[in-house]
Amino acid sequence: MALKDNHQVCKNNSFNQSFLHALQGLLTLIKDERNFRFHLFSSLLVIIVSFLLRISIYDWLLILTASFLVIMAETINTIVETIVDLYVGDKYNKLAKKAKDVAAGGVLIAALFAVVVGMIIFLPIILQKLN
Numbered sequence: 001m002a003l004k005d006n007h008q009v010c011k012n013n014s015f016n017q018s019f020l021h022a023l024q025g026l027l028t029l030i031k032d033e034r035n036f037r038f039h040l041f042s043s044l045l046v047i048i049v050s051f052l053l054r055i056s057i058y059d060w061l062l063i064l065t066a067s068f069l070v071i072m073a074e075t076i077n078t079i080v081e082t083i084v085d086l087y088v089g090d091k092y093n094k095l096a097k098k099a100k101d102v103a104a105g106g107v108l109i110a111a112l113f114a115v116v117v118g119m120i121i122f123l124p125i126i127l128q129k130l131n
């Protein structure tokens with residue numbers, strides 16, 4: 001059915017098929033996108049640290065939201081890059097540059113937000129443990 005490319009171009013005809021194609025998209029992100037792997041690994045690291053430091057439920061919500069935003073921004077960045085490449089190929093195009101740079105800027109904003117959230121939550125706990 002899905003997961004191996006059968007050159008399907010028609011609509012998915014079952015929930016299972018839709019789900020398998022979504023899973024295939026996720027695996028493609030992990031396999032092909034170095035930055036996506038980096039953000040996924042960083043998020044897992046932050047989640048492990050959050051467990052170890054026993055942060056509050058509200059802090060968990062913030063940490064998970066910040067991680068989710070970075071991963072979603074990276075996903076949208078990959079979508080933009082792929083569509084731009086599909087459209088312009090190897091040719092230089094000013095609008096292609098704008099689209100790709102803006103998409104990358106979105107990832108940067110989300111990553112900075114995650115760093116600020118991480119510092120607000122982890123720094124006081126770490127400083128308290130050091131004292």
Ligand SMILES: Nc1ncnc2c1ncn2[C@@H]1O[C@H](COP(=O)(O)OP(=O)(O)OP(=O)(O)O)[C@@H](O)[C@H]1O
Nearest residue numbers: 035081088089090091092093094096097100101104
């Ligand atoms: N067709 C193009 N026309 C103009 N500029 C381009 C084009 N393709 C890429 N660029 C420029 O090269 C940069 C890198 O593009 P590329 O598609 O390699 O992204 P990437 O290295 O995969 O980015 P990221 O690190 O965000 O995943 C873009 O941000 C853009 O400035």
